[in-house]
Amino acid sequence: MKNSIGITAVFVLGIVLGRARLLPSNLLENDYTLYALYFLLFFIGIVLGSNKNTLSVIKQINWKIVLVPAGTIVGTYLGVICTAIFLPELSVREVLAVGSGFGYYSLSSIIITNVNGSYLGTIALISNLLREIITLLMAPIIVRISGKISLISSGGATSMDSTLPIIIKYSGERYGIISIFNGLVLTILVPFLVTFILNIL
Numbered sequence: 001m002k003n004s005i006g007i008t009a010v011f012v013l014g015i016v017l018g019r020a021r022l023l024p025s026n027l028l029e030n031d032y033t034l035y036a037l038y039f040l041l042f043f044i045g046i047v048l049g050s051n052k053n054t055l056s057v058i059k060q061i062n063w064k065i066v067l068v069p070a071g072t073i074v075g076t077y078l079g080v081i082c083t084a085i086f087l088p089e090l091s092v093r094e095v096l097a098v099g100s101g102f103g104y105y106s107l108s109s110i111i112i113t114n115v116n117g118s119y120l121g122t123i124a125l126i127s128n129l130l131r132e133i134i135t136l137l138m139a140p141i142i143v144r145i146s147g148k149i150s151l152i153s154s155g156g157a158t159s160m161d162s163t164l165p166i167i168i169k170y171s172g173e174r175y176g177i178i179s180i181f182n183g184l185v186l187t188i189l190v191p192f193l194v195t196f197i198l199n200i201l
Helices: 002-020 025-029 033-050 052-060 063-084 092-099 105-116 118-146 148-160 164-171 173-199
Strands: none
Touching (some): 063 148, 092 105, 092 118, 105 173, 118 148
């Protein structure tokens, strides 16, 4: 929760400083988000490549484990399509792009901002951040109502890191490998799915 609150605080601070014009003019006039995206993708690659658990997780999996990220993707898309009914100002393509963040708010919001503008990028940031917060706060209720696997799907891309401890606590240690695999697959897919939906669909 501290990490989520910290991210939200930094975001709000950026809005306040931007509105108040308290930052240097060259910082306000130039768009540095593309460079931030490059750095973010670079460091994601380093983290995934240097993580010794990545290969061990892949070696331990049964082919049926692939159904978890597949189900997460299908469930997320069905959910955001239903949400689109209540958001006439957004197209189905736009809500699908937001949903394709799968909780990975930092990466998806930067990509969406670069391709579609800051309005949709802000929506992506807030909605994907809320996905993580809801998973953390509602974990016992999610498990009780929908089952242990559903908590992993709720965490989305964050199920390999920030929501992993809470998933293990309420779903059990035997679901840890499934959770890491789910988060790993979704983390890799986020930039491809978001870009594909915004540029091709």
